[in-house]
Amino acid sequence: MTAPRVRFAPSPTGSLHVGGARTALYNWLFARRGGGTFILRIEDTDVERSRRELTDQILHAMRWLGLDWDEGPFFQSERGALYHEAADRLLAEGKAYRAFETPDELDAMKKSAAASGSAFRYDGRARAISKEESDRRAASGEKFVVRLNVPDEPLVVDDAVQGRTEFPAGALDDFVLVRSDGHPLYHFTVCVDDVAMGITHVIRGADHLPNAPKHVALFRALGAPLPVFAHLGMILGTDGKKLSKRHGAAGVEEFEAEGYLPAALDNFLALLGWSPGEDRERMTLAEMVSLFSLERIGPSPSRFDHEKLAWLNGQYLQEVPAARLIEMLKPFRVPDFDPELLARAIALHRSRARTLVDLAHALAIYGDDPMDFDAAGMKKFGKPDAAPLVRTLAERLSAAEPFTHAALEEAARALAAEKGLKLGDLAQPARLGLTGVLASPPLFELIEVLGKETTRRRLLAFADLLARVPAAH
């Protein structure tokens, strides 16, 4: 088998969302697996809706995901000559023809079709116009569209994922290839480009499956062999509806901003519709490459489960080398302190975070002293008679020598024993005073990183706060 040539062909009418990202990923995996070529093509023929910034955003998202392309990006907006050449050839060969109906006339036809309860299909009446008349009317400046002369026979799409589907003869009308203003349309540009680029496998979302017979007809008209089609089940929201804003993040750049790791998103997306079998779930891109095959892609739609993605991201967060993690954290505003201490703080907090945003947020306690204290915690520990105990603890901890978690814990345990308390009776109020919340990494390791000065200052301030709490009755 010759090396595959595949392409990812987004339209820059929106940012790269997870559905598109998964399509890109599968194409990339397939290309890499087969030692083939991955081509990036920007389908910006819709001039009204395409925006340059969105192309840049898509390119950025691709790079972020680690999906490098071998050729392109090609812009369809710059390939007009190719399409017009192809249209002229089809026209000359009688495989396409000019149709001179105006939009208003077409509307009228649609309306009458709707009135009689049938679906509108262009009836191909302009096929009857002779070549001479067609040329003459075109030359005289009359507006026309170019339509494909779709043969009256069943069209078979043999899909690697969805299986064989047959579209009966007459299911398609002679659809428009080129608009009356000269702009080539989507189906046409796709096929012309796929032929020109020697695409062997078309891997894309199942929303394109109904388009596939059009493409089959077009490939034939163009005299090109059919590529293998593989239509991927759609990615839906958790409620089974089309993915939209109210399902939370859907754009790749949103996941980046929320502190997800590209490796986690790649892994998660890969599993939406594909499974390597043998209960394999966590995989690097390289592992996916070696395991990937079209045969193991399922046909059904899947739902995007943020919970599982978050879990997976947490898993990846545990494995990132410390230095790399510090790099990754940079865009997320972490307190500026000693790099060595930062590394230790990260070691303490990473297992408690599921995203970089979580982690950066957790790291904030190493910056400013806490201003707010957890309400439930204050209800439980916020009593004036707790103040002396916290004060004593502050003194004992300050005196601990060396200032290590082992010595600190020993000091705290000794104090607890003296007072006939459990360690938790001491640790929890201390944790609250030090961090403002009741959940944190092991207290004494935290204190060790926080340092003697900060610990003492916060504990003493907290004791003062406790002393001012009105006594309960």
Next chain:
RNA sequence: GCCGCGUUCGUCUAGCGGUUAGGACGCCGCCCUCUCAAGGCGGAGAUCACGGGUUCAAAUCCCGUACGCGGUACCA
């Protein structure tokens, strides 16, 4: 409406004629423990959408129905 595709625990999935229907997320419990995570162990959770066939045997093959999704442009 018409055309097409899909349907295994709540979710992602394994399964490709004979399994106690497996794994993962989430959920619950236990262990660890100064709290919260992480980790370890265990549990609940699927009459394989439904109804007919084919077969000694069906989640697996065939046909209907229901539901879901997609398409139905001089959008992509």
